[in-house]
Amino acid sequence: MDTDDELRIDAPHRELLDQILDKWSLSVLNELCERPCRFNELRRAISQVTQKSLTATLRRLERNGVIEREVVSTRPVAVMYRITPLGKTLRHPVDVLLAWASQNMPVIERAREDFDRREEEAHP
Amino acid sequence: MDTDDELRIDAPHRELLDQILDKWSLSVLNELCERPCRFNELRRAISQVTQKSLTATLRRLERNGVIEREVVSTRPVAVMYRITPLGKTLRHPVDVLLAWASQNMPVIERAREDFDRREEEAHP
DNA sequence: CTGGATCCGGTACGATACTG
DNA sequence: CAGTATCGTACCGGATCCAG
DSSP: OOOOOOOOOOHHHHHHHHHHSSTTHHHHHHHHHHSOEEHHHHHHHSTTOOHHHHHHHHHHHHHTTSEEEEEEOOSSOEEEEEEOHHHHHTHHHHHHHHHHHHHHHHHHHHHHHHHHHHHHHHOO | OOOOOOOOOOHHHHHHHHHHSSTTHHHHHHHHHHSOEEHHHHHHHSTTOOHHHHHHHHHHHHHTTSEEEEEEOSSSOEEEEEEOHHHHHTHHHHHHHHHHHHHHHHHHHHHHHHHHHHHHHHOO
């Protein structure tokens, strides 16, 4: 019943997913979908991210065109990040994925427990 | 247009995505969606994967309940991997994601070029 | 045939210090 | 405020060798 269409993972796809689904990107997208944010706003909103990782994540997302960076020349400078139209289109696929994760989390956790228990029995 | 529902990325979700969307998992899922495979079949089908990475990927996917491992006690032993019902349900979200990637790849590549060119102008 | 064990180099990441 | 620079660490994937 599930269609037999292709599901190719060539290098460009793989690379793209790595850039957009990495550790912090989804959290950043989440924040910026709600409102434009400044750097330290994001940093506070995503409490565990380090400044270095946040910088790298923002750069990557900007390079891929899903967020925008605007420098406001005040003193001191302000930098505003916002989602782009392309970035907004990313939301649906991500939501589908997260919905799947939420729905199946219980099943998956049971599977993990079963697996770990079997492992333990095999290697006491 | 795009709904305003939540898009939470808590630690469990994050971990789950890391386990299921990592470098080789999608290729493995792809193969096993088409037919059950033995270890070396998979290895040949996914030409660049090393045996170590393939082993690790299969273990991870098995632990999360999306694939099954069956040992056939012949001489020498054979091991058959197949997708589980849970694994099949993963296909739709992944397809949505890949469809997004395919559709937007041209836009993204232009964004990258623009970004890189601006970088180069800024740092000659 | 199906992996496990080991070594190894690259890279991602965290912590800290410093700058325009 | 919004980063850059530097350092040390942890982990990952690749290569190779070995075993049930």
